[in-house]
Amino acid sequence: MTRYEFSLRQEVLLEKGASILADLFRYGQEKDLTEPNHPIQVMYDLVWTAKQDILLATSKKNLDRIDGQFDLAKEFLSRIKTGDNI
Template sequence: MKSLYEINLQREILREKSAEILADFFRYMETQKIEEFDIKTPVGQLYQTVEDIYNNIFKSSKFEGMKELSEANGKLDLAREILKNCYLEK
């Protein structure tokens, strides 16, 4: 079992990672002149997932253990790759 320090350190890392990805979303929105994502679209769902992690990483019980944090990390990696490969200019 990981210590509270290790869990909080991982939370901090994921918060920073999600902030970087949100910045990419905002850049995409700016270049495409999008004010708000439609949550029914794939990019809107990705945005909502990343925003949920960013906003709740320290608040929600769904991010209490290393397993949950590892899952959140995987979601962030996937969101970053999809955003980079499908939406951002290369």
């Protein structure tokens, strides 16, 4: 992976993380979930930290790990929202 490809991947992950943070924030606001220990707030904090780690990443493996964390957070929120409709 060239330096350019690595930087591009970082940029894409920054956007993906921002999108997930926005979705988590909106959901938390809609449901008035403000307690710091609520799972939505905990997930928000984890995604925020992972997003900051993107710029500290030094390898493709680091970026793959962060991408996996984002995928997990996205699936978590999707399942929480689905549970609301039951």
